[in-house]
Amino acid sequence: MSLVEVTELHRVFQMGRGAEDVTAVNRTSFSIEAGEALGLVGESGSGKSTIARILVGLERADSGEALIDGADVLRPARGRGARLARARAAQMVFQDPNGSLDRRLAVGEMLQRTLLQHGRASGRAEARSGALRLLDRVRLTERQAAARPHELSGGQRQRVAIARALAVEPKLVVLDEAVSALDVSVQAQVLDLLAEIQRDSGVSYLFVSHDLAVVQELCQRVIVLFRGSIVEQGATGRVLEAPEHPYSQLLVASTPGPDWDPERVVRDRMTFTQRMSVVPEA
Numbered sequence: 001m002s003l004v005e006v007t008e009l010h011r012v013f014q015m016g017r018g019a020e021d022v023t024a025v026n027r028t029s030f031s032i033e034a035g036e037a038l039g040l041v042g043e044s045g046s047g048k049s050t051i052a053r054i055l056v057g058l059e060r061a062d063s064g065e066a067l068i069d070g071a072d073v074l075r076p077a078r079g080r081g082a083r084l085a086r087a088r089a090a091q092m093v094f095q096d097p098n099g100s101l102d103r104r105l106a107v108g109e110m111l112q113r114t115l116l117q118h119g120r121a122s123g124r125a126e127a128r129s130g131a132l133r134l135l136d137r138v139r140l141t142e143r144q145a146a147a148r149p150h151e152l153s154g155g156q157r158q159r160v161a162i163a164r165a166l167a168v169e170p171k172l173v174v175l176d177e178a179v180s181a182l183d184v185s186v187q188a189q190v191l192d193l194l195a196e197i198q199r200d201s202g203v204s205y206l207f208v209s210h211d212l213a214v215v216q217e218l219c220q221r222v223i224v225l226f227r228g229s230i231v232e233q234g235a236t237g238r239v240l241e242a243p244e245h246p247y248s249q250l251l252v253a254s255t256p257g258p259d260w261d262p263e264r265v266v267r268d269r270m271t272f273t274q275r276m277s278v279v280p281e282a
């Protein structure tokens with residue numbers, strides 16, 4: 001059995017006032033193995049964040065099944081024990097870490113509280129050494145433990161967000177455009193760090209990104225999402241080198257690289273849009 005098993009996941013947003021409903025996730029099924037990094041790519045609006053948010057309980061599904069380590073994560077977690085168990089199944093790192101980090105707390109203190117709250121440390125002294133260990137793991141220093149989030153750089157803040165997620169010792173970390181706001185060199189450092197953590201701890205990632213180059217750095221496998229449906233999935237190298245579905249071909253062609261031809265991208269996009277407009281949605 002895979003660590004994550006998603007079956008026929010479905011989510012429609014009712015727009016009201018006569019506007020057409022949006023099928024954000026369309027009977028989507030996929031799995032993630034323990035220790036695997038799975039990329040989820042697709043253009044803006046393809047449903048990536050909705051899937052990510054459903055897996056961590058921030059969004060509900062209309063139907064389908066999602067199991068993490070055998071536990072049904074679509075059912076509301078009632079009671080402290082269930083909420084802690086859910087937090088241990090999956091943690092999320094967002095594009096903007098400010099939402100998940102408490103501005104008022106020094107980051108070391110924040111990590112200590114997370115460790116204590118989730119029963120990962122049994123007292124203050126253990127929490128203190130645990131927080132320093134976590135900071136060290138994301139290559140931040142004791143000095144930075146005393147800083148509040150807004151006193152750190154964007155890359156450092158994202159490292160803190162990763163440390164906070166890891167403090168819970170989750171089975172799965174969902175990263176939603178987690179490196180997209182960082183400049184390229186900082187991005188590369190954070191990706192290296194994520195790869196190292198994955199190797200050392202065996203944690204699994206669902207790595208949501210619109211950036212194929214970034215996915216290639218980290219993910220062993222990739223899913224291509226179009227209008228809430230999976231159009232292609234496979235080993236990252238294979239999908240990026242020889243995409244089979246026209247939409248994946250378009251995504252790959254849209255990624256700047258040595259052979260990038262913007263005019264061709266525009267031409268291909270027009271052809272693809274014309275084709276899709278005559279193909280009814282599944």
Ligand SMILES: Nc1ncnc2c1ncn2[C@@H]1O[C@H](COP(=O)(O)OP(=O)(O)OP(=O)(O)O)[C@@H](O)[C@H]1O
Nearest residue numbers: 013022024042043044045046047048049050051210
């Ligand atoms: N809370 C919501 N209410 C209404 N529509 C929503 C809501 N959340 C998402 N949607 C719609 O669902 C579709 C999928 O959105 P989603 O954010 O999952 O896509 P995405 O691939 O993550 O896009 P992006 O990369 O821009 O975040 C979009 O059409 C979006 O407008």
